[in-house]
Amino acid sequence: MKTLTFLARSGPYGSSKAKALLDMVLSAAVFEQKIQYIFLDDGVYQLLSDQDSAQLGAKNVSAALPALDLYGVDRIYLDTESLQARGLQSRQLLIPAQPCNSDEIRSLIADSDMVFSL
Amino acid sequence: MIISLVIHAAPGTSQGAQTALTFCQAALDAGHQIYRLFFYEDGVHNAHALAVWPQDERDLNAAWATLIRDHRLDAVVCVASALKRGVLNTDEAARYEKNAASLEPSFEISGLGQWVDACLHSDRVVSFGV
Secondary structure (H helix, E strand, O other), rough: OOOOEEOOOOOOOOOHHHHHHHHHHHHHOOOOOEEEEEEEEHHHHHEEOOOHHHOOOOOOOOHHHHHHHOOOOOOEEEHHHHHHHHHOHHEEEEEOOEEHHHHHHHHHHHOOEEEEEE | OOOEEEEOOOOOOOOOOHHHHHHHHHHOOOOEEEEEEEEOOOHOOOOEEEEEEEOOOHHHHHHHHHHHHHOOOOEEHHHHHHHHOOOOOOHHHHHHHOOOEEEEOOEEEOHHHHHHHHHOOOEEEEEEOO
């Protein structure tokens, strides 16, 4: 088993990056790898509850987030600084994510076999 | 070292595709093994057989095909990325009733499972064009 770390750094809409990374996470989960899913920078917007993308003509990327638990993806982290810088609070988030500072994120990355960032 | 590449960049749009090609060539020249090339998202445009480049530019599509054939590399395009970008092999073109196939035959169509497999069997997986 390898430790694969995924850095979600892009907002949920405006590009396909959030969806592309989520698909990688779910695929790796099917193969039962140790997965660390870290939301930082604009990536923290992906976690917001009550997303409605209908007027964008885009699929709601957050709809799949509750399924992460079913896939066994339970190491979900968020960068506290990114959340604060955007005026967001953890009670606004759709799924629980462990708050981390940059030192903790650095350590998660250091413990990884491979890192993918989108 | 065993290395795999994930290519996100379309050729001619961003530098990532050219850099991936150069990296791949350099790794092979240095004696490393390339386990797999995985073309994801806009990266599947590298596998387009119908691209026509101006004469004064390097034809990246042809350069990939040559590199893959010369070194018998395993080159996979993500099926979900490829279909929505019109990169189809003859099977997919027939399945979806399209009147042309566009995948360069040195590439194969498969899924993200091939990317996970590359992660499991490689010492390094390097992403380009993110």
